[in-house]
Each structure stands twice: as C-alpha cells, then as structure tokens.
Amino acid sequence: MSVLKAEHLKKTYWDSNLELKILQDINLEIAKGEFVCISGKSGCGKSTLLHLLGLLDTPDSGQIIINDSPVTTQSEDVHKLRNKYIGFVFQFHYLMEDLSALENIALPLMVNGNSRQSSLNQAMAMLEELDMVERARHYPHQLSGGEQQRVALGRALINNPVLVLADEPTGNLDPEHSSEVLDLFFKFNRKLGCSLLLVTHDPAISDQAQTHYKLENGVLHKIK
Amino acid sequence: MNELALLLIKNSLFTKVKPRIRFDYIIMILGIVISVAVVATAINLFEGYEKTLKKILLSSSAHIMVYSNQGETLSIEQTEHAIQQLRPFREISSVLPSYTNTAMLRKDGKIRSCLVRAYHHTENDVWYKQYIRQGKTTLTNGQVIIGDILASELALGVSDSLTLLYPQTESLSPLGMIPRQMMFTVSGIVKTGYYEMDKSLILMTADDAFSFYATKPQYTNLEINLHEKWIDRSQEIKDKLQSTLGKDYLFHSWIDYNGNLFSLIVIEKWLIFLVFSFLILIAAFNCISIVSTSIIDKKREIAILKTVGMTVSHIRQVVYLRILLICFVSILSGLVLGSVLSWLITQQSFYQLKGEVYFIDRITMQISALNYLVVFTSALLMIAICIKLPLRYIDRMNIIDVLRGN
DSSP states (O other), X not given: OEEEEEEEEEEEEEETTEXXXXXXXXXXXXXXXXXXXXXXXXXXXXXHHHHHHTTSSOOSEEEEEETTEEEOXXXXXXXXXXXXXXXXXXXXXXXXXXXXXXXXXXXXXXXXXXXXXXXXXHHHHHHHHXXXXXXXXXXXXXXXXXXXXHHHHHHHHTTOOSEEEEESTTTXXXXXXXXXXXXXXXXXXXXXXXXXXXXXXXXXXXXXXSEEEEEETTXXXXXX | OOHHHHHHHHHHHTOSSSSSSOHHHHHHHHHHHHHHHHHHHHHHHHHHHHHHHHHHHHHSSOSEEEEESSSSSEEHHHHHHHHHHHTTOTTEEEEEEEEEEEEEEEETTEEEEEEEEEEOTTOXXXXXXXXXXXXXXXXXXXXXXXXXXXXXXXXXXXXXXXXXEEOOTTOEETTEEOOEXXXXXXXXXXXXXXXXXXXXXXXXXXXXXXXXXXXXXXXXXXXXXXXXXXXXXXXXHHHXXXXXXXXXXXXXXXXXXXXXXXXXXXXXXHHHHHHHHHHHHHHHHHHHHHHHHHHHXXXXXXXXXXXXXXXXXXXXXXXXXXXXXXXXXHHHHHHHHHHXXXXXXXXXXXXXXXXXXXXXXXXXXXXXXXXXXXXXXXHHHHHHHHHHGGGHHHHHOOHHHHHTTO
C-alpha cells in the first residue's frame, strides 16, 4: 500500500524570461515504511520535488495522492494534511528560537489542537527516545548542530506521520553528528513504520536506502 | 486564543534570545507612551479647569432660582408656601429667600452704581461667608458687606461709612426728584472672583433693604442650593420642583444661566483631545513599519509554523496579538504617565496663574474614568487598525524561498 504517489509532476521556473524546466515528468510511489533516497546534482530540483511532495509548493501539472486521496496546496485542509501525514526535516534545523527544545518538539501536537500539558508530556517521551532529556529546557541557540537536528527530527516525528521528508538533514553536520542523526532516522523508520524520503548527496546514505532515485534533467531515474 | 498562540506570544515577549527587545520596538513603545501621556495630561488639566470653574461658579450663586410668575416679587405668604413645599425634597440642601435691587453708592463725591442683595440676618447658610476677605461674615442692621473692587475704587475699608441712594418718583419736590438715601457702615469686604460682582455688590440685611427701598417685606427670589451629587441634574430637579409648585412660580437652574459656557468648555476639551489624538495616530503609523519589519524578521518562524500545519489566520493572530499586547501595555503606561505628569504640573511652582486675572489661582487636574476610557479606546482602535494593515504580507509570503535559505 502506498502512502504517497506522485503522477506526472511538472514544475517550471522563470528567470528573466528564461524558462527553467526543473521537473519534467516525475512519477514516484512510496510504500508504507519504505526508505527512499533521492540524489542528484546541486540545483537539479531535489528540494523543489520535496516541497511539492510536502504540499508546500504547487506543481504546474500532475497529481499528488496521499493515502489514496488526491491533494493539492489549494485544498482547504492542506495545513491539516501537512500536520497529520507529513514530517519535515531540513538541512538547517529551522527551530523556533523562542521555544525550548521540549516546546519545539511539542509544536505540531499543539498545532493539532492537543492540550499544552499532554503535548509536552509526549514531547518529553520523544526527547527520551532522542536521548536528550537533559536538554529539554534548552533553547536552540544553546544546542549543538547535531542536537538541533535531533530536535528537528523529534518535531517531524511527534505526530506519527506516515511520511517524513528530509532535505539533506546531515548536510550541515560533521561526520560524527551526521552518523548519530542518521542512526536516529533509521531507528524511527523501523520502530514507527513511517516512510522516509531523504534527499542527499551522500552515497553512503543512499546505499542504505531500500529505493534510490537519481534526479537528472528533471526526470527521476531509479538506481535501486 | 488557543494555548499555542499564548505560548508563542509569551515566549516571544519574554524571549531568552538576545537582544530581548529591538531598538525600533523601543521607539514604537516610547511613541505610544508619550503621545497617550500628552493626551491624558491635556484632558486631565482641562477637566480640572472645568471642575474648578464649575465649583467656583456654583459656590457663589444658587443652583436653582425661584421667581414669581405673577409679579416682580414674592410675597411673604408665597415665600413661606414655597419653602414649605420645597422642604421635603432630599436633593435640596438650603432654600434662601433674597431681595435684589439696584442703587447708587456715594462716597466722598464719587458715585457708583451697585447691586444690592439682601438676606435675612439670621440666615447662616449663605454663600458669601466663604468669600469674606476682611471684617465680619454676618450681616447686622445698619451695616453692609461690599465687593472688594468697589471698596478699592472708593477707598472704603471696614468700619468706613457710605451712603446709598435710590431715586423714587413719588418723592418729587419743587426742586425736582429727591432720592431716598441711607447711611451704612462697612462691616466686611467680599471677593467672589467675578469682576462684575466684586465691582458692584452690596450685601445687607433684608430689614435694611425693605426700609431703604420703602417696601413691605417681600422677596425678589428664592435661592435653592442642591446637595453636591445632584448639582449636575439641576435641570431635571428644576422641572420636578416646577411641577410641584405650579405656574405661580418660575424656576431657573444654573444650567439655564451658564449651560452654554460649560458646553463650550466641554467642546473645547474634546477638540483638544481630537487635535492631540493625531500624536497617537503618528505613533500608530509607526506600528505599521514595526509589524512589517517584524514579519520580515520572523519569516523563518512563520515558515516553520506553516510547515508544521499552522493556518495563516492563526499565524496572523499570533503576530497581531503579540504586538497589540505590547501596545496595550504601552497605552496603559501612557495613561499612568499622563496622570503623574498632570499631578506634577499642578505641584510645580515655575508657573502660577494670576488669581485676580484668571479667577482661578492654581492649575488643577481631574482624572475622569470616562475620559481615560475614551483615550484608551481610541488609541487602541487606531493602533489595532495600523497593526492589522501589514498582516496581509503573511498571506503572500513565499515560504519556499525561506526554507531554501534565500
């Protein structure tokens, strides 16, 4: 059963009257619990594809199906879909500076309407999984790069999404922290059964994926 | 407002990230505090002036005057009947029969016209006692109390004598009209603060007035004073008394005499408020740029909130309430500062009013809940609208660029 399906996605940007066909005909299907990797050169459209799949951007044409229902960014409940079904992790941690690590993780739960206390309780359980309980009250500027990314991962997973979209999550980390964060990705992929779509340049990561695509000239080529 | 909005607002207001407050926020807060303080101060001082003027005006004249509707004077029977009828009214503090007429005053060859007001010498609750500057506060037969300008113009002091003259057509002689005249001793000098009154007033006993004007005991009017809390409702009470005493009597309240003056003062007060409100409006315009820069400044946070599924309307609500809360506290601080400033102005000794010129010898203030409510509401309304205007930018914000780190 697929959790996400993309059919004939196209995306074009205009730069000073110059047409840039970033994505030409993207077809992709991600099964439940599957670990998918997309690699490609810088600027080839990997992040654009991730944003389209994450309902943050609108394709020029084509269709995205989540849990067997076609969805668009124009849907009234698109924010609910993002909150319930999709978790995001970016290259830069993108944490809320004014919120503690605990509150940052609890954020999607509170957006979903859960009470503050229950959200914080769940976030604390997540911090335990991330082995960061002692950092619960720390603010992002008080955390290391690896810790910030672990908090970002916790925030992406707290709502038990069916799909986690990660855009070069280790691109900004040293090898040691990079390995720690990846281990956590794999751990949660196995434990929670959520699908994982990871964009990376790192062949070591793509080798571990169940499915590996390469994005080239706006088209996805299946490597594995 | 949900718990998340509260958390986001609280954490951003009491942020642990330095700098805790930006310089442009400080300028915005100062702008609101100072402009609101200026408006509040102006209103407080004007309210104080209005109250003081009213207090002085009403302490030297009756709140309601009763005249006869049948002739020029009220007979003793009419007067007693009216007093009897008015006694049960709890709004009334005193009813004083008085006799008023004009006369000429002569002293050492100088002659002045004057206004004679006479009261029964046993009356204790008379208005002029608080304004006696020299001499006795009670009236005795053969003695008069005179206005201080009149006294200084004729070089009259306590214990000096003067002659009052009153022309009477029935006292014609072959040599012409012989006016009635009577000598009096000055027993006191009164200063009400009204130029016209201080220049012409002569107070005497009713018995002396009846004798001087050669008239039977009668009164020209009744002076009714009300308890303080009823003074502003004089018009309503006047109508009530009129219906009780009927058409034989004619009632006039202080509002009939001075209502226009106080209406003018109230209009001036609100005009001042209107003009000074432009200061608040300018401070509110500053909020537009603050909100715009705040949205640009917080675009990363806004992008994160959109990514985790927060709706644009909720994000707008958080940004709106956060700045509105800062402005709310700034307005309240402005009102407090305005109160302190007003008080300091009343306490200062650099500039004092000349009592003899302005009638009020010191600056007074009065804090009115209604005035503060109007200032607070109008300031909040102006600021709330100005905050709302740039929030549309959140809807149009392209979070993709932000997430790409552009």
